[in-house]
Amino acid sequence: SNALLKVTNLKKSFSIPNGMFGKKKSLKAVHDVSFIIPEGKTFSLVGESGCGKSTTGRLISRLIQPSEGEIWIDGEEISQKKEAHLKAIRKKVQMIFQDPYASLNPRMKVRDIVGEPLVIHTNLTKAERNKQVSEMLEVVGLSEYHADRYAHEFSGGQRQRIGIARALIMKPKLIIADEPVSALDVSIQSQILNLLKDLQREFHLTYLFISHDLSVVEHISDHIGVMYLGTIVETGPKEVIFSNPQHPYTKALLSSIPIPDPRLRRERIILQGDLPSPVNPPTGCRFHTRCPVATDICKVTEPPVKPGVTPDHFVACHLVDY
Ligand code: SF4
Ligand code: MG
Helix, strand or coil, rough: CEEEEEEEEEEEEEECCCCCCCEEEEEEEEEEEEEECCCCCCEEEEECCCCCHHHHHHHCCCCCCCCCEEEEECCCCCCCCCCCCCCHHHHHEEEEEHHHHCCCCCCCCCHHHHHHHHHCCCCCCCCHHHHHHHHHHHHHCCCCCCCEEHHHCCCHHHHHHHHHHHHCCCCCCEEEEECCCCCCCCHHHHHHHHHHHHHHHHHHEEEEEEEEHHHHCCCCCCCCEEEEEEEEEEEEEHHHHHHHCCCCHHHHHHHHHCCCCCCCCCCCCCCCCCCCCCCCCCCCCCCCCCCCCCCHHHHHCCCCECCCCEEEEEEECCCCCC
């Protein structure tokens, strides 16, 4: 099927203050990220906080502007477009955030929160907007009864449903969901993930899903990209990433997921040390300071992206060879 999103060699550096005298240094938050999401599919970016996955999401939605690289959405390249030319894209791409309460105005009624994009992007009358809001509330499992209440009157799961209704009201094609269930209890998490899956089928949505937690993305993903310090170190179909991971970092992330069945349990790999600073990333393979199987070449030479175990599986590691 067609690629709804294609990201090529995306890079983003932030200039940040460096001590006194107004000197600046460069923080490389995203360092050469490329991936494709076919229409109607879900691609998940997974990695520790600070690895650049949220920045990648914000670049694609053009909340911030890339330093380099291309972003193709629905056949249109938008990486360097000016705000005035981003109107069409702003309708096609919507975001869902971790803490919906922070992004929902507590003094606004649910009806106005969900209907606000219609005010910004359309000339619909109030009655027409209200009708669409009521329909959208039903779609996400709320009802007309909730429309005249305030966001703070709702539970975390209900607030995320309000956030989803607001994201869907413009009938977007691409949803970027940044840690959408991380603030929720496990039982509520699965309700929201199931809702997102149902909505994807019903509205033919394409998802970029961002999470620090591989177990959260397991059931929603078609493809997964594992990020470390601004780069994708391994990407492939969900089944390959879970059953046959090749990158030492992916193996370590997977080994920390609790698995009830003792026969399937993996040996726990504990990573030494903290995530290095993206201001001064390690030379060679950026993972070499924590990699349990690093060799001398890893310290000096950046590993190339190599083919993995299936045609759409890729690994950036010197040790991998197929
Ligand atoms: Fe570890 Fe070297 Fe592979 Fe990097 S390239 S993941 S340091 S083995
Ligand atoms: Mg984040």
